[in-house]
Amino acid sequence: MLELDALTVRFGGLTAVDAVTLTAGRDEVLGLVGPNGAGKTTLFNAVSGLVRPTGGRIRFESDNLLNAPLHRRARMGIGRTFQIPQPLHELTVRENLVVAQRFGTGRVDDERIAEVLDFTGLAGRAGRNAAAELALTELKALEIAKALCTDPRLLLLDEVLAGLETSAKRRFMHMLADLHKRFSVGILIIEHDIDIISQLCDRVAALDFGKLIALGTAAEVFRDPEVVRSYTGGTA
Known part of the structure; x- marks a missing residue:
């Protein structure tokens, strides 16, 4: 449904999103993780039309989104929080x-x-x-x-659980899982809580300094040595 091909966003000399290639389907919940400043929200902004990419392609249901205004993206089926x-x-x-x-x-x-x-x-x-x-x-x-x-056919959820206490996070997690099934909506979610991501998401993509450094199941991604170093701050 959503296809990013070498998506790049630069602000002056800063590369916020660095040649990211990624797909997100309507039948899945895809988690987007990484430390602060990794480029996650900038990627969302590029997909939803708030910033213009410097390079690469964005396709949604085979349509090219690079020049599409915000309202057209919304009417094509991209929702954003x-x-x-x-x-x-x-x-x-x-x-x-x-x-x-x-x-x-x-x-x-x-x-x-x-x-x-x-x-x-x-x-x-x-x-x-x-x-x-x-x-x-x-x-x-x-x-x-x-x-x-x-x-929407695809929901971009930008840290929608941030600031909530644990029980509220779990209620929202169950609501999002129900939403995905009931409304047949694909979900791309930015979230820092590893437990929530692990339970909710079919796949996880990890960014660091704008680059995609890992993609797979939550178990695979959170065991990846590069993710351990960049996202958790620990050592593999």
């Missing part, structure tokens, strides 16, 4: 979903919104001010709900 929740101020939870859905699909589907509110546990908070009246776990759920309302 951000590590820091970004609700629209002065709007209710449901209104946030309406805005996201209109941007991502060009229409408003009340049934889909109701389904997503129920699935993410936000139905009882639909009329609340999203920016002022939600707890952190609810804001994280809202990020997922906004993306899910756009009928």
Whole structure:
């Protein structure tokens, strides 16, 4: 579904993503790991259209995305969340979903919104001010709900579990696993928690200094000597 071919992003003299070749399918959950500054979020930004690659190709369902604007990528089926929740101020939870859905699909589907509110546990908070009246776990759920309302085929989840305590992380992990199956959505997730990645993901890709240094199952990747040195800071 998603194909990256030698994807490269440079900012002046800094190479943030260095010739990464990677695929992500609709039938899998793919984890993206690496230390801070490894290029993970920049890769997401290139795929979603927030930054323009310096080189390489991005294809989604065989379509070339390099020149596609943000709204076209969303309408092709790429959904995106951000590590820091970004609700629209002065709007209710449901209104946030309406805005996201209109941007991502060009229409408003009340049934889909109701389904997503129920699935993410936000139905009882639909009329609340999203920016002022939600707890952190609810804001994280809202990020997922906004993306899910756009009928995605691939979800890019940028540290959606960051800042949550262990039990909340596990609830979200189970929700993401259910989401993957129920809505037939491929997931590419950035996450630092090795246990969560190991349980949730079919494959794991590790980045360091913008380069792809390992790709395989979680067990294979987290045993890789280069990953041990760069990601965990230990020795093999």
